[in-house]
Amino acid sequence: MINLETPKKIRPLIDQAHQVAMNMLRPISRKYDQAEHEYPVELDMLAAMIDGLADSGASEGAGATGVRRDDKPVEAGNKNGANLASVLSIMEMCWGDVGLTLSMPRQGLGNSAIASVANDEQLKKFEGTWAAMAITEPSFGSDSAAITTTAVKDGDEYILNGEKIFVTAGDRADSVVVWATLDKSLGRAAIKSFVVQKGTEGMRVERLEHKLGIRASDTAVIIFDNCRVPAENILGNEEIDVKEGFAGAMATFDNTRPLVAAMAVGCARASLDLTRDVLKNAGIEIDYDKPAYSQSAAAATFLQLEADWEAAYLLTLQSAWMADNRQPNSMEASMAKAKAGRMGSDVTLRCIELAGTLGFSETDLLEKWGRDSKILDIFEGTQQIQQLIVARRILGLSSAELK
Amino acid sequence: MANPVKSVLAAGGKHGLSENERRDPIGLAVIALNKLAQSDVLDRLKIRKTSEQTVFRVTSAGFKTASAAGRAFARAGGAGGGKRVPSAKNTGLFDLTPGEDEQMLVDVVTEFATEVVRPAAAEANEACAAPEDLLKASLEIGLPILGVSEELGGIAAERSAVAGVLVHEALSQGDMGLAVASLASGAVATALSLYGSDAQQSTYLPAFAGDEVPAAALVLAEPTALFDPLTPSTQATRSGNGFVLNGEKSGVVRGAEAELFIIGAELDGKPQLFLVESSTPGITVVSDPSMGVRAAGLTRLVLKDVALEDVALFGDAATYREVVQNSRLAWCALAIGTGQAVLDYVTPYVKERSAFGEPIAHRQSVAFMVANIAIELQGMRLLTYKAASRVAQGKDASREIALARRICAERGMGIGNDGVQLLGGHGFVKEHPVERWYRDLRAIGLMEGAVLV
Numbered sequence: 001m002i003n004l005e006t007p008k009k010i011r012p013l014i015d016q017a018h019q020v021a022m023n024m025l026r027p028i029s030r031k032y033d034q035a036e037h038e039y040p041v042e043l044d045m046l047a048a049m050i051d052g053l054a055d056s057g058a059s060e061g062a063g064a065t066g067v068r069r070d071d072k073p074v075e076a077g078n079k080n081g082a083n084l085a086s087v088l089s090i091m092e093m094c095w096g097d098v099g100l101t102l103s104m105p106r107q108g109l110g111n112s113a114i115a116s117v118a119n120d121e122q123l124k125k126f127e128g129t130w131a132a133m134a135i136t137e138p139s140f141g142s143d144s145a146a147i148t149t150t151a152v153k154d155g156d157e158y159i160l161n162g163e164k165i166f167v168t169a170g171d172r173a174d175s176v177v178v179w180a181t182l183d184k185s186l187g188r189a190a191i192k193s194f195v196v197q198k199g200t201e202g203m204r205v206e207r208l209e210h211k212l213g214i215r216a217s218d219t220a221v222i223i224f225d226n227c228r229v230p231a232e233n234i235l236g237n238e239e240i241d242v243k244e245g246f247a248g249a250m251a252t253f254d255n256t257r258p259l260v261a262a263m264a265v266g267c268a269r270a271s272l273d274l275t276r277d278v279l280k281n282a283g284i285e286i287d288y289d290k291p292a293y294s295q296s297a298a299a300a301t302f303l304q305l306e307a308d309w310e311a312a313y314l315l316t317l318q319s320a321w322m323a324d325n326r327q328p329n330s331m332e333a334s335m336a337k338a339k340a341g342r343m344g345s346d347v348t349l350r351c352i353e354l355a356g357t358l359g360f361s362e363t364d365l366l367e368k369w370g371r372d373s374k375i376l377d378i379f380e381g382t383q384q385i386q387q388l389i390v391a392r393r394i395l396g397l398s399s400a401e402l403k
Numbered sequence: 404m405a406n407p408v409k410s411v412l413a414a415g416g417k418h419g420l421s422e423n424e425r426r427d428p429i430g431l432a433v434i435a436l437n438k439l440a441q442s443d444v445l446d447r448l449k450i451r452k453t454s455e456q457t458v459f460r461v462t463s464a465g466f467k468t469a470s471a472a473g474r475a476f477a478r479a480g481g482a483g484g485g486k487r488v489p490s491a492k493n494t495g496l497f498d499l500t501p502g503e504d505e506q507m508l509v510d511v512v513t514e515f516a517t518e519v520v521r522p523a524a525a526e527a528n529e530a531c532a533a534p535e536d537l538l539k540a541s542l543e544i545g546l547p548i549l550g551v552s553e554e555l556g557g558i559a560a561e562r563s564a565v566a567g568v569l570v571h572e573a574l575s576q577g578d579m580g581l582a583v584a585s586l587a588s589g590a591v592a593t594a595l596s597l598y599g600s601d602a603q604q605s606t607y608l609p610a611f612a613g614d615e616v617p618a619a620a621l622v623l624a625e626p627t628a629l630f631d632p633l634t635p636s637t638q639a640t641r642s643g644n645g646f647v648l649n650g651e652k653s654g655v656v657r658g659a660e661a662e663l664f665i666i667g668a669e670l671d672g673k674p675q676l677f678l679v680e681s682s683t684p685g686i687t688v689v690s691d692p693s694m695g696v697r698a699a700g701l702t703r704l705v706l707k708d709v710a711l712e713d714v715a716l717f718g719d720a721a722t723y724r725e726v727v728q729n730s731r732l733a734w735c736a737l738a739i740g741t742g743q744a745v746l747d748y749v750t751p752y753v754k755e756r757s758a759f760g761e762p763i764a765h766r767q768s769v770a771f772m773v774a775n776i777a778i779e780l781q782g783m784r785l786l787t788y789k790a791a792s793r794v795a796q797g798k799d800a801s802r803e804i805a806l807a808r809r810i811c812a813e814r815g816m817g818i819g820n821d822g823v824q825l826l827g828g829h830g831f832v833k834e835h836p837v838e839r840w841y842r843d844l845r846a847i848g849l850m851e852g853a854v855l856v
Contacts, residue, residue, distance in 0.1 A: 001494060001502045002565050003796075004789035008495030078498045288805035289724060294629050307810040310789075310803075311782025318785060321497055335778045384771075391770035394746075394777050395754060401762075402770050 004314060007080040010088055017089040020046065021096025026365075029097040032216035033368055037208050039172065040103055040216055047105035083255075083320035087262035091313075094266030095273075098372045099216030101263065108169050109133040109380070110177035112259065113193060113252045117236045125232075126195055132173035134164035134222055142385045144179065145188045149224060151180035156231045158194060160202070160224040166379070170220025171205050174198050178224065182240060189242045193252075195233045202227030213371030254330045255323065256380050261316040261336040264344030264376040268309050271351040271369045275302065278355045298354055305347045312340035331393040338386035341377030348373040459659045461531040461690045461700045470686040470704070473662035474617065478714075480605025488552045488596065490797030491561045499788070505566045511544055512573040516740075520577025520585075521836075527698035528839055531690075533584035533657075541585035546570070547616050550593030550856065555604055556612030557596060564729065564794035567593070567856030568736040568787060575740025576747075579843035580698030582737060583853055587656035587699070590733070590855035591619035591665055594676075594726060598718040603678060606714070607663060617662035622704060623727060623852030624654035626691075632667060632674070632727045632851045637706065639670040639677060646670065646716065648677060648685075648709040656853050658688040658702030665717060665726075666704070667852070676717040676726060685709040695842030699853070726855065728804045729794060733854035735787040735807045738815035738847040741840050742780045745822035748837060749773060753825055772821050779814040786810055791856065812848025819844035 006014060024046055032040050093101040101107070110131025118126065140146040149162025160180055170176060175197045183190040196203055206221040231238075276286065284298050292300040315336040322329035348370040352359035359366040377383050392402050411431065415422035426434065459468045501509065523537050541547075550567055551557020559566075574582035592611040595604055610617050623632045637650025648668050655661070664679040664686075679686070687705040718726075753764040753773060763769045790803035819841035823830035830837045 001491070001498055002500070002505075002788050003493060003496065003498050003792045004785065005493070005497070005792070007497045078494075078496050078500065080496050084497060288801040289633060289727065291629070291631055292809060294631050303805065303809050304813060307786070307806040307813070308782075310786055310806045311779070311810055314785035314789060315778075315782055317497060318499060318781075321499065332781075335781060338774075339778050339782055384767075387771045387774045388767070390777055391767075391774035394750060394773055395764050395770060397754075397764060397770070401765050402767070403765075 004317070006088060007084060010080065010085050013085055014088050014092055017092035018095070020049075021092050021094075025093065025096030025100045029100065029216075029365060030362070030368070032097075032100065034215075036210060036215040037218060040100060043100065043103055043105060050104075051106075079324045080321070081324040083258065083323040084317065087258050087316050087320040090259055090262040091266035091269070091316075094263040095270045096266075097216065098263050098267050098376070099214035101266075102168055102214060102217040103172065105172075106130045108173050109256050109259075110173065110175065110195075112256045113177045113235065114195065116252045116255045117193075122195070122232070122235065126175065129175045129195075129197070130169070130173045131195065132167050132169045132176045132220075134167045134170065134176045134178045136166045137163060138165055142382055144191065147179055147181045147191055148184075149178065149180040150184070151182055151192065151194060151229075151234075153182075153231065154228075157228045158231060158234065160194065160196065160227040160229060162224050163206075164222045164224070166209070167220045167222050168217055168379070170222050171208060171218040176203075176222060177235065186240055186242065190240050192238070193235045194229050195235065196224075196227065196229050200227055200229065212374055213368070214375055250330075253381060254333050257333040257337040257386075258316055258319040258323070258329075260376055260380040261312065261319070261333075261340035264340040264373060265309070265313045265316055267369050267373050267376065268312070268340075268344045268347040271348045271366060271373075272302075272306060272309060274364070274366060275351040275354055275359075278358060301350060301354065305350055308339075308343045309347055312336070312343040315339050331390055334381070334386040334389040334393075337381060338383055338390065341383050341386070344373035344376050459688070459690065461659070461702065462529075462692055464690060464692055466690040468659055468688050470658070470681040470683075470688050471618075471660055471662055473681040474610070475682075476606050476610065476663070476680060478602070478606055479609075480600070480602035483601045485596075485599045485601045485604040486552055486554045488559050488563070489561050491563075491565070491792075491795040493796050499785075501565070501569060505569055508549075508566055509569045509573050512546075512570050513576070515540065515544055516574050516577030516582075520574060520581045524578035524581060524698065524836065524839065525833070527578070527581055527584075529697075531692050531697045532700045533581050533698050537581065538585055542614075542616050546574075546585055547589040547592050547611050549589055551596040551608065551611065555596055555608050557592070557608075559596070562597075562795045562797065564732070564791045564856045565788070568732065568791040571733050571736035571854065571856065572740040572743070572784075572787075575737040576744050577740075578698060579737050579741045579840070579846070580696040582740070583656055583696050583699035586733075586854050587621070587661075588616055588619045590621040590730070590853065591663060593855050594621060594665055594717075598722045598726070600714075602714050603717065607678070618657045618660040619663040619665075620656045620658060620661045621665050621726070621730065621852045621855055622652045622655050623667045623730065624652060624850065626651060626653040626703060630851070633724065635667050635669050635674055637666070637668040639668040639675060641670075642710065644713040646677065646711045646713075648679070648706045648711065650706050652704045652706070653691060653701075654850055654853055655688070655691075655702045655704050657700045658704055659690075659700070664704070666706070667723065670716075673720040674723045675720060676723050677711055677715045678717050679709065679711060679715065683709055683711065694845055695839070696846050696850075697842075727851065728801060730852050730855045731808045732787065732790055732794065732800075732804050733856045734847055734850055735783070735790070735804075735811040736856065737854065738811040738844060739780065739784045739787055741843055742776070742783065742815055742818045745818050745837060745840050746773070746776050746780060748835070749776070749822055749825045756826075769825065772825060776818050776821055779810075780818060783807070783811050783814055794856070808848060815844045815847045 108131045110133040151158045178194050181190045202225045206223050209219040286299050292303045319329045319332040319336045352366050352370045412426045414420050414424040414426050460466045548557035595608050639646045662681045666677050666679050685707045689703040691701050691703045693701050754762050756763050786807040790800045790807045793800035822837045823841045
């Protein structure tokens with residue numbers, strides 16, 4: 001039966017995340033925007049609290065660790081599970097602060113990768129780790145097949161060599177999921193990911209970036225210089241299966257893209273919520289029944305923004321719901337990410353314009369959300385990459401045909 | 404206007420000219436030539452058909468006739484509220500899968516849309532009318548009584564806004580104009596089931612559940628810029644026990660054939676709906692062929708001292724607001740169907756059409772347009788489904804319907820525009836249906852009334 005309300009059983013989790021966002025993240029939001037690279041000590045306590053809640057079973061799938069797809073037989077009927085719970089709680093947390101959410105201990109995108117593709121032994125081994133994700137290199141961004149970081153097997157170890165940039169939480173995390181190629185000549189199929197624990201010899205954080213937004217989150221450059229990693233730390237199949245190609249590694253994105261879409265949805269809602277108040281103070285109330293063009297231009301604009309927001313929100317829920325119900329969702333995940341990414345920029349920037357210098361000023365947070373949102377249309381696949389994925393799927397074209 | 408006697412130099416006020424336009428001597432000479440060209444002096448020797456003027460012509464704007472004589476609806480029922488369907492239950496789970504019954508309905512309607520509606524669409528667009536046999540067939544699949552309570556002879560066991568949306572979407576995938584034509588009677592029947600008093604339901608609904616379903620129209624729009632349906636300029640005044648209506652309405656589906664109207668008018672400063680039988684004196688139907696949804700046979704109604712009995716007053720101001728909202732929701736569903744038709748049409752086209760040695764689909768500028776059509780269309784669909792599920796569950800859906808309408812107007816038109824663009828010059832000619840979908844999608848966001856879920 002068609003129903004697009006938030007699931008009843010996830011509502012307590014949403015409320016809880018909202019309270020955390022409001023009372024923990026918002027009060028320190030500006031502080032760590034200005035104190036870039038300073039470790040938000042407040043988050044350790046928060047992480048401990050979330051662990052406690054998880055142990056008590058009160059918060060099923062509150063974070064990135066909740067996106068694993070196991071091989072359990074599909075239960076009959078409609079399921080609302082960890083994927084929906086994850087995107088809904090991430091939305092609330094990012095309504096609080098995107099940068100701080102990205103700095104939440106043990107909620108890294110590397111954790112999603114581990115949850116998505118690790119075997120049972122690895123899951124146990126890396127339980128409780130905080131894993132960052134290292135894909136991008138100075139010479140490429142979206143074109144993951146262009147990886148130059150190498151992994152060479154030597155006995156029961158792999159030796160990693162290369163430079164990774166834009167590693168979110170790369171300094172603070174306990175471990176990093178690193179993408180490297182076993183054999184450059186074999187193309188995508190030879191790209192594997194490795195869990196490298198911090199302190200491993202030959203791995204060092206070179207520097208931290210200064211950024212447009214999400215300044216609370218550390219973005220690291222990491223160098224691998226003859227870094228030896230235990231062979232059992234390779235995620236997924238060790239063999240190079242040319243037929244399977246990139247699919248294994250890329251499967252991670254089906255799980256992480258809805259999360260990033262959820263971040264954009266959360267951030268944009270912060271802007272909309274505040275702008276609604278700002279407009280109200282200026283004497284403008286949004287009327288949902290009166291035609292948009294019979295209201296003020298500001299109200300009409302707000303309606304358009306809110307409509308686009310709602311579309312992104314629902315596309316995000318759809319992609320998570322499909323994952324919960326074991327339906328292939330890679331196109332829908334990209335649809336959600338594409339719509340949410342561009343909506344995030346459009347909404348947060350237009351809200352600043354609507355609020356005038358009030359929105360532009362650092363005295364409030366609208367300008368910050370206008371900066372924070374931009375990365376969400378870039379990382380985990382840019383707007384253009386998402387469009388490419390959707391287009392190939394709709395048109396039934398290969399990557400050789402539609403480049 | 405400042406000067407009631409218009410100078411011949413002032414051109415504005417007709418032919419789409421702004422009041423600021425002024426004629427110069429050359430302009431006056433040109434207009435004289437134009438008049439001569441149109442004068443019957445030039446074709447006096449030819450025989451002019453007079454018969455065509457006696458038939459109501461929906462294809463030419465401004466053609467007038469009295470409203471249909473219509474059947475006599477036998478008064479029945481007593482005072483008091485009518486029967487109501489219960490709200491749909493809520494399982495508390497997020498779900499995008501239609502119910503079994505809903506899916507069966509969608510399958511039937513989709514087949515009808517594919518086999519019957521789409522092939523008839525181009526001709527119906529030219530004729531500004533839906534073919535009789537198509538309308539008859541639409542009765543057989545139960546369209547008029549879809550939203551009518553089982554107790555009243557319909558098929559709805561509960562509030563069926565979701566089923567309604569799915570049906571509107573599926574039909575509009577065949578053709579929006581024909582969808583509107585075949586759903587118009589159902590809009591009135593649904594309103595009667597949802598909001599009618601016992602007397603109104605007993606008097607009018609049996610006809611809709613029978614074999615000879617009357618043409619009927621839900622009439623909310625008016626031909627003014629920035630029209631707000633909640634403040635109609637059509638006036639209802641009290642007269643004895645009844646009412647008198649005066650004003651002009653637009654967007655009236657099959658106005659010349661309709662036997663029953665639900666008309667929005669202002670009474671005592673509040674918007675109200677009135678049930679008006681077409682045989683009531685004072686109703687003039689004026690043909691109003693428009694840019695799109697032409698197969699719906701759009702007309703205007705000129706209401707001059709239309710006298711109604713007390714039983715005509717339909718619901719209250721809250722009913723009026725709900726009808727406006729749920730009608731807008733139905734238009735959203737129509738936008739999704741037509742948007743899907745565009746996507747399904749351009750997808751194979753851009754793969755087959757070659758330029759510079761390869762299919763144009765291999766170019767990102769083309770492929771990304773298709774991707775964005777798919778993305779925005781799915782967003783429109785989810786917003787519309789969410790609003791519909793809230794309506795079905797008896798929850799307030801003002802916000803959701805407003806947002807769905809906004810995005811369907813904005814992105815729906817965008818899809819129509821991109822659809823034509825993707826076909827290039829071929830999109831502009833009538834050999835392909837995309838130009839019709841472009842015209843139809845412009846209706847979204849400005850039409851009020853006509854359809855209802």
